[in-house]
Amino acid sequence: MRTLKYLFIGILFGITMFKSEAASWFRIYEMFRFEAFHMYGIIGSTVVLGILIIQAIKRFNITSFYGEPIVFTPKAKSVSRYLFGGFIFGLGWALAGACPGPMFTLVGAGFSPILVVILGSVFGTFLYGLVKGRLPH
Amino acid sequence: MTLISDPWPWYISGPMIALILFLLLMIGKNFGMSSNLRTLCTICGAGKTSDFFRFDWKSQQWNLVVALGAIIGGFIGSQFLSNDLAVAIHPDTIEHLNTLGFKSAGASYLPTELFDTAVFTDVKGLLILAIGGLLIGFGARYAGGCTSGHAISGLSNLQWPSLIAVIGFFAGGLTMVHFIFPLIF
Numbered sequence: 001m002r003t004l005k006y007l008f009i010g011i012l013f014g015i016t017m018f019k020s021e022a023a024s025w026f027r028i029y030e031m032f033r034f035e036a037f038h039m040y041g042i043i044g045s046t047v048v049l050g051i052l053i054i055q056a057i058k059r060f061n062i063t064s065f066y067g068e069p070i071v072f073t074p075k076a077k078s079v080s081r082y083l084f085g086g087f088i089f090g091l092g093w094a095l096a097g098a099c100p101g102p103m104f105t106l107v108g109a110g111f112s113p114i115l116v117v118i119l120g121s122v123f124g125t126f127l128y129g130l131v132k133g134r135l136p137h
Numbered sequence: 138m139t140l141i142s143d144p145w146p147w148y149i150s151g152p153m154i155a156l157i158l159f160l161l162l163m164i165g166k167n168f169g170m171s172s173n174l175r176t177l178c179t180i181c182g183a184g185k186t187s188d189f190f191r192f193d194w195k196s197q198q199w200n201l202v203v204a205l206g207a208i209i210g211g212f213i214g215s216q217f218l219s220n221d222l223a224v225a226i227h228p229d230t231i232e233h234l235n236t237l238g239f240k241s242a243g244a245s246y247l248p249t250e251l252f253d254t255a256v257f258t259d260v261k262g263l264l265i266l267a268i269g270g271l272l273i274g275f276g277a278r279y280a281g282g283c284t285s286g287h288a289i290s291g292l293s294n295l296q297w298p299s300l301i302a303v304i305g306f307f308a309g310g311l312t313m314v315h316f317i318f319p320l321i322f
Contacts, residue, residue: 010206
């Protein structure tokens with residue numbers, strides 16, 4: 001049953017990524033040229049609502065649908081890994097015009113060349129695993 | 138029905154993503170799509186070469202199901218919920234893309250120059266897609282998350298590291314679009 005719920009959430013997410021045009025290379029390019037509010041509106045409104053949701057969960061001790069406590073794992077403190085890793089990610093995000101969520105959405109939308117991006121990103125993840133120990137974190 | 142078949146404005150899209158974040162939290166999970174790339178590496182046997190991939194991938198099976206859903210959602214969104222796939226980006230953006238050689242700007246969902254199947258016989262196009270993917274995968278794991286893990290989950294939870302990561306995302310994206318694009322297109 002839980003699997004079906006994950007599938008449903010994923011479908012909702014995929015439809016939203018496609019219909020919001022957040023999965024469009026053009027929208028990402030436009031965002032990095034500051035020529036439209038669209039992407040900023042999407043990310044901004046998501047974060048504002050997300051902050052309210054998470055604050056409400058913490059303040060009112062809201063438990064999950066299964067009655068379990070909702071756990072938030074704080075991100076490890078560091079600057080270099082986030083800044084350098086983020087920078088590298090940003091280069092790829094602008095070049096391929098898709099981030100890891102929309103990548104999957106575009107497969108379903110029938111754009112087969114996105115598979116090259118996905119293969120590249122799996123290989124990039126693998127490379128990171130190989131050189132991880134030699135990078136500043 | 139045009140409410141659904143037209144592109145969704147930001148004030149519908151943003152709350153929808155927040156709803157997805159909420160549903161995942163209420164089901165006891167955290168929103169983060171790039172973890173799936175690590176899981177895929179593990180499934181392909183990357184654990185033989187690095188500790189980083191030695192983990193019980195079945196614990197991440199749920200996230201692969203979300204990704205599968207995202208694929209199905211893309212199919213539904215493009216086949217049944219859209220009439221016109223052209224993305225109405227700003228006229229200045231279109232004009233600029235035209236000067237870079239992207240003739241499909243403003244007329245399609247993705248640039249046909251990179252995402253038409255003709256790219257499979259175009260070495261430059263293939264390299265752009267592969268290198269773009271490589272940077273995304275490497276950077277996301279190095280930063281410990283991507284747009285969903287940092288920009289959405291992390292910022293929503295007021296995590297400083299996520300803010301640093303998002304600043305990094307934008308620094309990288311701006312560098313690519315403003316300094317590297319003129320060199321490659």
